[in-house]
Amino acid sequence: MSRKPRGGARTDKDLTRELIERMDACPDADALNARVLVPFMTALEDVCGARGYVLNVYGETANLVFTGDPGDADQIYRLVEAYLDAKED
Numbered sequence: 001m002s003r004k005p006r007g008g009a010r011t012d013k014d015l016t017r018e019l020i021e022r023m024d025a026c027p028d029a030d031a032l033n034a035r036v037l038v039p040f041m042t043a044l045e046d047v048c049g050a051r052g053y054v055l056n057v058y059g060e061t062a063n064l065v066f067t068g069d070p071g072d073a074d075q076i077y078r079l080v081e082a083y084l085d086a087k088e089d
Helices: 012-024 029-051 072-088
Strands: 056-058 063-065
Touching: 012 029
Parallel strands: none
Antiparallel strands: 056 063
């Protein structure tokens, strides 16, 4: 695990480096999910939920969606799965 730099607080680059190290240490997708992604998402959900955020993060290769209604999660999952299934046809 990365340590705090001498004489200063950890930076966003330190966190990025630590996440990459943890991800690289995972031998497969199951380990990556269990050791990094689920804990990260849980923390993000806790912080956003406590603040009432609706968070949408769009990237070039991934999308992360938060809504205000926990019941939306299953429907969003189904929409994404249907979209991916349709792309395979």
